[in-house]
Amino acid sequence: MFAKEMLKQSLPLLIFCGFGGIVAGSTLGVMIEILQNIPGLIVVIPAIIALRGNINTAFGSRLGSAYHLGIIDAENMCNNELKQNIIGSLVLSFLISIIIGILAYVTTVLFFDIHPNPLKIILIVLLAGVISAIILTLMTIVIIFIVFKRGYDPDNITGPALSTFGDIVTIFCIFGSAILVEVVI
Amino acid sequence: MIYNWKKIVRFGLPLLTLCIFIEIFAGQMLNLGQKTLVAFPIFLISIPVINGVGGNIGSILGARLASGLHVGYISLNIKDNKMQENLITAILMGIITYSILAILIYYIVSFGGIQMDIGLIEFISVILGTGILLVCIVSLVSVFTAFWSFKKGLDPDDIVAPVVTTIGDILGIMLLFLFIGAVII
Numbered sequence: 001m002f003a004k005e006m007l008k009q010s011l012p013l014l015i016f017c018g019f020g021g022i023v024a025g026s027t028l029g030v031m032i033e034i035l036q037n038i039p040g041l042i043v044v045i046p047a048i049i050a051l052r053g054n055i056n057t058a059f060g061s062r063l064g065s066a067y068h069l070g071i072i073d074a075e076n077m078c079n080n081e082l083k084q085n086i087i088g089s090l091v092l093s094f095l096i097s098i099i100i101g102i103l104a105y106v107t108t109v110l111f112f113d114i115h116p117n118p119l120k121i122i123l124i125v126l127l128a129g130v131i132s133a134i135i136l137t138l139m140t141i142v143i144i145f146i147v148f149k150r151g152y153d154p155d156n157i158t159g160p161a162l163s164t165f166g167d168i169v170t171i172f173c174i175f176g177s178a179i180l181v182e183v184v185i
Numbered sequence: 186m187i188y189n190w191k192k193i194v195r196f197g198l199p200l201l202t203l204c205i206f207i208e209i210f211a212g213q214m215l216n217l218g219q220k221t222l223v224a225f226p227i228f229l230i231s232i233p234v235i236n237g238v239g240g241n242i243g244s245i246l247g248a249r250l251a252s253g254l255h256v257g258y259i260s261l262n263i264k265d266n267k268m269q270e271n272l273i274t275a276i277l278m279g280i281i282t283y284s285i286l287a288i289l290i291y292y293i294v295s296f297g298g299i300q301m302d303i304g305l306i307e308f309i310s311v312i313l314g315t316g317i318l319l320v321c322i323v324s325l326v327s328v329f330t331a332f333w334s335f336k337k338g339l340d341p342d343d344i345v346a347p348v349v350t351t352i353g354d355i356l357g358i359m360l361l362f363l364f365i366g367a368v369i370i
Contacts, residue, residue: 015282017237021233021234021286025231026232026293028232032223043209043213046355051204052328058197084190096198097199099202100205100209104209104212107210111213130294161243
């Protein structure tokens with residue numbers, strides 16, 4: 001009985017998320033040349049995807065709890081509670097992005113004796129981390145707003161929606177930042 | 186006011202930094218296997234799918250166990266029937282999802298005109314081998330983490346998802362290279 005219910009509710013969602021994964025993966029496939037041209041860039045990809053996933057799922061689930069507590073609703077979204085949450089997510093993204101860049105550089109030098117340009121790597125991660133944070137924060141707010149309006153429980157929707165779009169947006173941001181930094185520096 | 190951005194940053198920073206440390210090693214594994222990924226881009230495209238599905242199944246199982254433990258219909262016992270039923274369903278769901286997505290990826294990539302020096306059967310055996318082993322390990326980690334955190338008086342809802350997705354990412358990439366090595370080379 002448990003098994004049937006779990007299969008019915010989760011399997012379609014899993015396959016849908018898998019589609020998102022294919023889109024994200026295809027973007028990586030297109031990036032193959034730039035990944036070869038910038039040594040060390042491939043190292044940051046799992047970390048930056050995980051950073052995005054962790055920060056935004058937490059953001060979404062805090063907004064869900066705030067909704068259940070009655071702190072925010074569709075008519076009263078842009079208040080100080082939401083602002084504090086947004087600032088918190090952005091500051092975390094900024095700090096962790098710098099840590100990812102430094103770690104990627106140091107481990108690449110240590111393990112492979114390859115010397116990537118540290119400024120390039122850190123700048124790409126920072127740009128991708130902050131831009132994807134802004135895009136996904138806005139997306140979370142829009143999703144939550146629609147969910148509120150319809151009267152659904154945000155806890156059931158934001159998690160899978162964010163993890164699916166999150167990967168795609170993040171990989172696009174890494175791609176864009178890499179091209180930008182490659183051109184500028 | 187309930188939320189404060191400084192608090193969000195202070196609580197988020199340690200766990201995220203730990204996650205990022207582990208994810209950087211996942212990235213270095215990609216770095217190590219970059220030649221294989223360039224020779225077979227189809228596997229680069231599959232990485233977000235493999236990791237995404239593994240992480241999702243572990244998180245779903247963790248959330249279900251957490252609810253069961255909180256409400257009391259699952260007991261802290263390795264022989265608990267409901268827990269075992271959830272565990273087996275999670276693994277079954279993984280096998281179904283990976284089979285469907287493996288076939289989909291293969292045909293999408295071949296229609297996309299990307300070079301492929303690998304047959305359908307070989308590709309499916311790599312993805313299914315990786316996927317089944319990954320889902321088994323991730324599900325066991327999920328049960329262990331849920332039980333352990335509940336026993337310690339912590340909320341499994343806060344702990345299982347980040348633990349499972351981080352371990353899943355590094356294991357997914359490791360197993361993928363292992364199976365590529367076993368099947369193709």
